[in-house]
Amino acid sequence: MKKYEFNEITLxxxxxINLGIQVSVGALSLPQRLALKASTDGWMAIILMWAITIAxxxxxxxxxxxxxxxxxxxxxxxYLGKWVGKAVALAAALYFLYYAYVVIVSTILYTKQWLLPRTPGEIIMLLFLIPAYAIASKGLRVIGRYAEVVILLSGWMLVIYMESFRDAYWLHLRPFFKEGWYPVIAALPEASLSFIGFASLFILYPFLQNxxxxxxxxxxxxxxxxxxYLFTTIICFVYFSPDQIMQYNDPVVTILKVIKFRFVDRIEVLFISFYLFMFSLSWITTIYFSVFCTSWALGKQDHRGHLRILLFGAVAGTYFFMPTEQQKNQLEDLLMQIxxxxxxxxxxxxxxxxxxxxRVLGRIKR
Amino acid sequence: MVNLCKGDVMRFLDKFSRRKYSSAREEGRQADQDSISTRLPQNIEQLHNLFPEAPDLIIREFTIKKTGELAALAYFKGLSDKNAINTSVLRPLQFEIGHDNQDEGFALSVGPIQSLNTWSDIEASIFSGESILFVDGRLEAYALDTRGWPQRAIGEPQTESSLRGAHQGFVETGAQNIAMIRRYISNRELKIKELKAGRRGATKISLLYPGDVAHPEVLKELEDRISQLDVDVIINTGELAELIEDNPYSPFPQFILTERPDAAASQLLQGRIVVIVDRSPSVLVAPAGFTAFFQSIDDYSTRWLISSFIRLLRFLAFFIAILLPGLYIALISFNYELIPIKLFLTIGDFRGRVPFPPFVEAIIMEITLEMMREAGVRLPAPIGQTIGIVGGIVVGEAIVQAGVINNIMVIVVAFTAIASFILPNYDMVASVRIIRFLMMIAASMFGIVGIVVGMMILIGHIISLESLGTPYGSPIAPFRLSDWKDAFVRLPLWNMKTRPISARAIQSKRQGSSRPKGDGK
Incomplete structure (x- = not known):
């Protein structure tokens, strides 16, 4: 029985999709988080965490x-009965919903900080949810296509960073293991925030063509x-001094302030607005997963009804409560733990x- | 075949059948009404009844010299070829005796002769320009192919002119259009399926497809959609496209409409289906992807480097045409920090004299531009020059000096206009115009964020569109690398060994590597 044949996605x-989910939340603040825990050895935590993630x-x-x-x-x-399935579906729905919420809230905060300082949060939320509805309502296949376009469009952003290598001071990285292994391991959870999102496998696996x-x-x-992550983190580490880097919330963006081109001042504004594409990929996908799970739990074929309710709830919720920068950090920490x-x-x-x-069942059957 | 029976036998048969019909009442009467009679005067009367107020219906009565039978020829003046009727029908019938042993059929020098015996068939064929020959004493009438309606000479396609391509464009006669395509693909795998649509004037719709290449599912889908149509008449291919497209609420064209036989043939060879609507000079090509609207037939006849460059230019132009006025609004009213300081000072200097907010300024100029363009399309050429003069004043020095619009805005509008002119497909240009206004509104409300969100929606929309069930966004999304050879650039022809995947061709090999390798012999 193949339930999900009509929404198959390619490799x-x-x-x-996975790249989009991962490179969103925590990507911009990663160097600071790592530096706070492990100083300039933080980049090693990325590699370690990568190995753990693959495992x-x-x-x-x-x-x-x-x-x-x-x-x-x-x-x-x-394996465990219908009700366990439903409970886990709801739990997963909540997890993905929370993930999407954290991503979208941090996007709104970035937008407010860099682009639209005077627009109220719920209006920006409404604005962001329009494309989310347009794409998530069409199902997984369209999300997959959207992911392809976004990744294709976003590649150039890394190239800009090459510019800042000119002022790099590589000695900042030395010596390795300044304080031994412990700080690196302590920084692992911080790195994990940037890697989580591969739980999408739980949902995506049956949709895969091969x-x-x-x-x-x-x-x-x-x-x-x-x-x-390694690229941006190392650039930040070699560019900023080890003390400086802890002062900036989003060193990945701050570093762009220094880069100036003839034709455009303040490339970081352009960067953030383009980065919205990456963020959108993350929240659209996780919102879709969330609605997929709730629809599954309630036995509905069409996920659009739930999607509408969820999006409306998100806008209404933001009207009453919009987290601040500090609260967002707390939300991120919580997301990290969950x-x-x-x-x-x-x-x-x-x-x-x-x-x-x-094993046990097999033995009983035998 | 026509049979010359003895008159009384026929009459007897006629009576017999009448008796049989009268016993089966209702059906009999209907069938009786529909089938023609053996008596000529009765047929002529029925003709007059069927077409009561049709002064262009000609009924000519005469005696066939060969057999001495009374006959009548009916046709519509103008729909039929007068010369053919006079020389090939009336003259031989009235004056020639014919050969001795030729006792069946008439010695008529017209192409196909079809025998009909119901009035509905006669009606259909007389409207298609055939002339109908009634002979007294026969239970059938003969449809003679004397079609010759007013026609335009084959000329250069007006909307898609090209430098190197052929200078023949499609005309309003379906049969001629098919012939023009057959000239390019003289292969028996070029199959044609004929369908009829429309109740009041059955429009002949021909589906041309390469039999061994086109995907049967796509063909079936198209056929189903056309045969389910329930309309009065289809006047134009554009109507058909709107009636059968996948998403009628989208601003984007989902089928290619072209007037060029060479373009249609080239699409056929890629595995697509060409739909020819009789009476319409443009044909429909399906399925079509987004990138197909940026291709022109000239791309294949100029050097590949040059045509690749031009294609990239078109895509750039697409984005400029969509985004530039929106970006102007966003940068001036929200994100002015992005503009380099020197340029910003200049703009501020100009802007200081203008009383309107950037959005109003942009709307005034863009609407003026659109009106000028629309005026230019419909005006006859001698008056059309006036538009240029008037437009030059509006989009020019005067409006700036009057302090209504600033200089930068004029430059922006001019850029947008030029950018939208280089797109080769008119339908795509039209959708670009709509999207540009939406982007301007988004930009005026949220600045650059509005544009980015607008682009998200636009991308989301394009990739979710389908054309006859094939993804519209291909080869970008779904990503198909092998189709990129003919999407944003055009690689050398010897690289195009396979047909595009997005056309869903079932036989994908297009050519071998025909390029000589090595140096010389």
Missing amino acids: LQFIC ASWIIIQIMKKYPDGTLPDLLSR KQQAFIGITVSSTLSMLV GIGFEYAFPVCLLIYLWLHE
Whole structure:
């Protein structure tokens, strides 16, 4: 039985979707977060976290292989009963919803900070949710295509950073392991915030055209995100002094202030407005996952009804409460903790449980 | 074949059939009404009844010299070729005896002769320009192919002129258009499917497709959509396109309409389907992707480097035409920090004299431009020159000196106009105009964020469109690298070994590598 045949996505779309989810929240503030914990050794945490992420996604794929034609809720309802499936679907929906909320809130804060200081938050929220509805309502295939376009459009942004290598001071990185391994390990959770999002595998796996390539896909996308983070972080580290970097909230953006071209002043404004594409990819996809899960739990085929309710709720909610910069940081910290739980710890437990389940059940059957 | 039976046998048969019909009442009467009679005067009367107020219906009665039968020829003046009727029908019938052993059929020098015996068939064929020959004593009439309606000579296509391409354009006669395409693809795999649509004037619609290349699913989809149409009549190909397209609420054209036989043939060879609507000089090509609207037939006949450059220019022009006025508004009223300081001072100097906000300024100029363009399209050429003079005054020095619009805005409008002129497809230019205004509104409300969100919606819209079930955004999204050879650039012809995937061709090999390798022999 193939439920999701009509919305199959290609490997490239899968990679782009994952890359989009990962390189959004925490991407701009990553160097500062790492520097606070591990000074200029922070970049090593990125590589470590990348390895852990790949291992975790391998585990998720092992789980999904047990029921290749279904999503995580499908799988759980088969192994553990309908109600567990529904409960996990709702939990996943909440997780993705929270993810989307954090991304969109930080996008709004960036927008307010750099582009539209006087526009109220709920108006910007409304503005951002229009494309979200237009794209998410069309289903996963269109999201995949959107991801391809956005990734294609955003590549040039990395090139700009080359400009700042001129003033790089490489000695900032030396010596390695200034204070031993401990700070690097302490910075791992900070790095994890930038890697979470590969839980999309739980939903995307059955939609993949060629499921053998799932691991290749997730490896490629995680590696690409790792390279992007490494590149920006190292640039920030060699450009700013180790003390300076802790003062800036978003060093990845601040560094652009120094770059000046003849034809455009303040390239960072252009950068942020273009970066909205990347952010949009992240929130559109996670919103879709969230609605997908709730529709699954309530047994609805059409996800658009839930999508409308969710988007309306988001705008109304923002009207009453719009987080500030500090609150956003708290939201991000919370997301980090939940993310570590849902994307790294939960799959391990689940795999062990499924393995035991098969063993025990297999023995009973025999 | 026509059979010369004895008159009384026929009459007997006629009576017999009448008796049979009268027993089966209702159906019989209807069938009786519809089928023609053996008696000539009755047929002529029925003709007059059928076409009561049609002074252009000609009924000519005469005696066939060969057999001595009474006959009548009916046709519409103007729809039929007068010369053909006079020399090939009336003359042989009235004056020639014919050969001895030729006792079946008439010695008529016209092409196909079809025998009809119901009035509905006769009506259809007389309207298509055929002349109908009634012979007294026969239960059938003969439709003679004497079609010859007013026609235009084949000329240069007006909307898509080209430098190197052929200078023949489609005309209003479907059969001629098919012939023009057949001249390019003389291969028996070029299949034609004929459909009829429209109740009041059945429009003949021909689907041309390469039989071994076109995808049967796409063909079936197109056929289904056309055969489900329930309209009075289809006057123009544009109407057909609107009636059968996937998403009628989109500003984007989803089928290519072209007047060029060479362009249509080249699309056919890529595995697409060409729809020819009789009486319309443009044909429809389906399925079409977004990038197809940036291609012109000249791209293939100029050097590939040059045509690649021109294609890139067109895509750049597309973005300029959509975004430039919006960017102007956004930069002036929201994000002025992006403008380099020297330029900003100059703009401020100009802007200081203008009383309107940037959005109003832009709207005034863009609407003026659109009106000028629309006026230029419909005005006859001698008056059209006036537009240039008047427009030169408006979009020029005077409006700036009067302090209504500033200089930079005039430059922006001029750039936008030029950019939209280089797009080769009129439908795409039209949608660009609409989108430009939407972008201007978005920019006036949210500045550069408005433009970015506008672009998100635009991208989301384009990629979710489909043309006959094939994705419109291909080869960008879904990403198909092998189709990029003929999308944003045009690679050398010897690289185009396969047909585009987006056309869903079932046989994809287009050519071998025909380029000589190595030096000389």
